[in-house]
Amino acid sequence: xxxxxxxxxxxxxxxxxxxxxxxxxxxxxxxxxxxxxxxxxxxxxxxxxxxxxxxxxxxxxxxxxxxxxxxxxxxxxxxxxxxxxxxxxxxxxxxxxxxxxxxxxxxxxxxxxxxxxxxxxxxxxxxxxxxxxxxxxxxxxxxxxxxxxxxxxxxxxx
Numbered sequence: 485x486x487x488x489x490x491x492x493x494x495x496x497x498x499x500x501x502x503x504x505x506x507x508x509x510x511x512x513x514x515x516x517x518x519x520x521x522x523x524x525x526x527x528x529x530x531x532x533x534x535x536x537x538x539x540x541x542x543x544x545x546x547x548x549x550x551x552x553x554x555x556x557x558x559x560x561x562x563x564x565x566x567x568x569x570x571x572x573x574x575x576x577x578x579x580x581x582x583x584x585x586x587x588x589x590x591x592x593x594x595x596x597x598x599x600x601x602x603x604x605x606x607x608x609x610x611x612x613x614x615x616x617x618x619x620x621x622x623x624x625x626x627x628x629x630x631x632x633x634x635x636x637x638x639x640x641x642x
Contacts, residue, residue: 499526500588521591525603527619528584533560535571535582549575552616555600556582566590570600572607573616583619 504524511518535550537543544551550571557568571582585603594602606620617624 496526496586496588499524504589522589523587523592523594523599524589525599526586526588527623528586529581529619531581531584533569533582533584534579535569536579545575547575547579549580550582553604554582555604557596557600562586566596568596568600570603570607572604573618581618 504522507522507524508519511520535554535556536548537550540548542551543549552572552574554571555568560569561567566587567585569582569584571580573580587599603620604616606622607616607618608621610617610621610624612624
């Protein structure tokens with residue numbers, strides 16, 4: 485499974501046509517005939533959606549935050565795409581902002597509940613934090629690698 489970030493709805497076609505094909509090429513270069521099934525999920529934090537408990541007694545804190553691990557996959561999601569919101573962390577201050585996930589490619593035919601669980605568990609393995617974080621750890625690590633590459637290569641690449 486691949487988790488990406490910072491793509492918007494208008495970029496999904498590019499991601500599906502370019503990035504997924506490049507991942508396939510990279511896999512094929514490792515070994516002849518190596519073609520693993522890919523599940524490609526885009527993670528977004530740049531949105532204005534907030535989740536609140538319908539019953540205030542169910543809230544985690546005075547801010548009305550939903551409990552960590554809450555998934556919303558209907559009513560406010562796309563009727564066309566496979567997308568969902570996951571609030572993977574507890575609010576420390578103010579109102580939580582859940583991450584929005586859109587599944588662009590699912591060659592593994594992963595059941596929705598398994599994908600939700602895997603995504604939630606990946607939010608608990610970020611080595612720099614002792615609590616769960618708002619997006620899966622691979623997203624944070626990719627961001628760190630990009631920042632480091634930008635620092636070292638700077639004007640030559642970026």
